[in-house]
Amino acid sequence: MRCERARKWISDDLDGRLAGRRAEALARHLRSCAACRAYRGDLALIQVRSQAQPAPSLTPGEWTRFERSLERELGYAPSPGRRPALVPAVRTRLAWVGAGIILVGATVFFLVKGGPPELDPAFLSYEGSLGQIDREIRDNPDLADSFNRLVMASIGDTIRAGQSDLPIDLLANPDFLEGWAGETWEDIHNSSGPNAP
């Protein structure tokens, strides 16, 4: 056997790819060839030293920096607390709720400012507020159009607030929410749910 072929087989042998007759032929050759034995010894040492090279890694801080950088490249910027982004359906629903609250709040505000607070308790229910509006605009296309534009603008503002990763202030403000009774929340929920009129 020529030494060149033997050395190729030595390499295969180190990678566990030599068996059968080839392995036997190589063993025979090595018994009679000191140069190839020395060569095999050198390769075995290189193999051991290569495997002994410590596997490097980055520090936790470096990995964090790595992640932030990659997220920027992906156009993904999670909030500091890693809160998952709202899916569009939830965001739209919240926008409707927000719009309803804004509408009711604005109406209450102008009524209070405009005269004595003689509010009908039923006003804060769906029937007394959104339901009333619904009935009024149903047969008046111009009024319906104006109302829709107002609501859509309000929804747009709320969605933009949601997309900017900032909390929707109205819902995040505990002082605002404190003023609402459980019944009111139920009405708002019903008016924005899938079975809403």
Add this chain to the structure above:
Amino acid sequence: MNERMDDRNDEPLVDLACNGRPEAFMELVRRYRERIFAMIYGMTRDRSDAEDLTQETFLAAYRALPRFRRTSSFYTWVYRIGVNTSLNFLKKRSREKDRADFDENILPGDRGAAAFPSPEASSARGELEAKLAEAVDALPPLFKAAFVLVANQGLSHAEAARMLGCTENTVSWRMHKARKLLQARLRPFLNEVGHEM
């Protein structure tokens, strides 16, 4: 809505990432970044380059996700992208630096022996590892890729062939030639360490 990503398998995460959920892709990044980084570091021997190329690898994977045909695992697919990214980098660096330290036709003991000072005055075993890293770094890119994947990362010839897009026989020949070059270059140190051991 607080969806946990870290208890999901790779496949659903890939599905989510394909559907525009980068947080799912980031979970995949966290799973495999160390292994990809280690492989790329083996190729580049430079932490900073390895970090950049790891990021480049994942970015390329994210952009190519719609074309991921699922004929292999996500990890294998990303690993292959990492290998290609590293190879491109090495080829570019090789051209830029015009490094021809290693030539396939180099005669054992010729340039290799002249490239290093006499090992007699040094701690040969400690120095061997540094010289080995240097010698591996100077291998031609394709030989280096095969050597790093098989000898450093412990891949079989079949696995390395899949990563490199070649046949097992090609990997076998590249390993043989890489070892031959390394042995020629490191012979003085190998002799020294061999006598000590």
